[in-house]
Amino acid sequence: MDISAQQALQRPILAILTMDDEEEQFRGNRSNFIDLIRTGHEMGVSVCVITVKDLRPRSKRMIGHVYDLDTNTWSQRWIAPPHVIYNRIPTRQDEALPEVQLTLQACLKNPSIRLFNPMFFNKWTLFEWLNKAKTTAKYIPITMKMTNSAELENVLKTYPIVYLKPIRGKAGKGIMKVQRSYLRQLRKPEFLLSVQETKGSQVIKSSTVTQLWNKVREQIEDDEEYIIQQGIKLSRHKSRPFDLRVLVQKNAKGEWDLTGIGARLAGKLSITTHVPRGGTIDDPEKLLASSFGTDGARKILGRAKKAALAIARQIEKKSGHLLGEMSMDLGVDIAGNIWFFEANSKPMKFDEPPIRKKSLERIIHYSIHLLRLKHAKITDTNTRMML
Known part of the structure; x- marks a missing residue:
């Protein structure tokens, strides 16, 4: 055979x-x-x-x-x-x-x-979907498409720090940060553009928005689309910001469930927490406890789980497709609020052994669930035909 x-x-x-x-x-x-x-x-x-x-x-x-x-x-x-x-x-x-x-x-x-x-996610589309539901809109930073310098200038008037992110980016590639500050002597704004590189970032100064816009455009390929996003003041550990990496997957019952939460601590010279850009893996409870205490850390992790599951359900609902897993980047600000930054329909490997093992088992469990659903549907169809 x-x-x-x-x-x-x-x-x-x-x-x-x-x-x-x-x-x-x-x-x-x-x-x-x-x-x-x-x-x-x-x-x-x-x-x-x-x-x-x-x-x-x-x-x-x-x-x-x-x-x-x-x-x-x-x-x-x-x-x-x-x-x-x-x-x-x-x-x-x-x-x-x-x-x-x-x-x-x-x-x-x-x-x-x-x-x-069946498809990669589009960052802009995700934010549109999530803003349409009360259960998820509260986790979304102010986000808009970046089309001209006037939009960038208006956002910078409200938020002193904004992030520029490629709509189809991955693992932190192409992300830029803009920070507005004032020259004390002249009381004029100065703009600092930080461009993410492999293990750090390059800082470019501009004295006007027009100059800043030209510098931004130099960093972007002609066909690349970007979003502008409100900068969130993230919690820090030893003066370095961190965020949470969350993996949610369908379980053996076909329901969204939390597989695990990890943490990524930004590199000393990096503007993102992604490991390929200099970030490091750390324990989320330890990092959160340094700012919020042990009980506070556990409560935040509980709220992060609730947020992640609500976000996964909304994304699947609006996508119109069958989804089985997604990873998310969630931020925790200095007040302990949860913020959604990104979701990936094709998660990279989680290096934390317990999360890794469970993630593999979940894929198999969910595949078996889908097979059982198909057999149940076929059986039901055959029964109706006999009747």
Whole structure:
């Protein structure tokens, strides 16, 4: 019996969807894929990798990349059609390709396949969605699209610090900070533009908004869209701001649940807390306790969980698609208020071991839930036909 027959008879199939690669056969984080394959094996689910090029939603078999846990080797095999597809297409540019969109749409329309997290999030769209619900609007900083210098000037009149963020950015890339201050002698405003670099930031001074705007435009590619966002005075630990990294996922019942909360402490010269930009991983309760005490820290973490779940439900509702997980950046200001900064539909790996382990199990649990839902629907349809 070949592998496709074995899998079809013995185990449900979860396919990790990614892009093909001429040299490496497929793209993506192999160690992450192997971790999920190993977790699936332990929980009775066959996990493989499939590329957009090889995915044929209505075919009886297709080529998949299978990992042998005994020999630690990859091989290409014929597999049965996957029951559930976990979208890990690596970049927005890949996902926007016409052939990729056609494949994703074909999967979404196929009743035999359950595809979750079919697209990257757009920052501006997220803020629009979240502002439309009372349960989530309270967590949203003042945010608007950046289209001209007059808008930037008006925001700076109200908020002495604002952040400029690319709508389709990731991991802190492209973020800028603008701070308005006054020259004491002349009583004229001065604008400090901090541009995020790999492990720090470059500071550029401007004496007028026009000059500032020109400096900002120099940092942006022609087709990039940005938002302007109110700067929040974040809580600090040892003079360094920090925020919370929250992972929410669907559980075995198909309900949104908190998988874990981590913390990211900004680098000494960085304007963001992202680890690739110099941030460091830390314990959220410890950092919060340094400002709010142990009881205060626990209460804030409880409110962060409540906020994250409300945000996840609203995003899924407004997206109109099936979502299974998302990570979020939540800020805590000096008064202990929760603020939403960003959500990612394709979360990066959480390095905290308990969160990491639970996150892998949740993906498998949710895949099994989707499979049961499909079988229940088929059974119900067949029963109605018999009646």
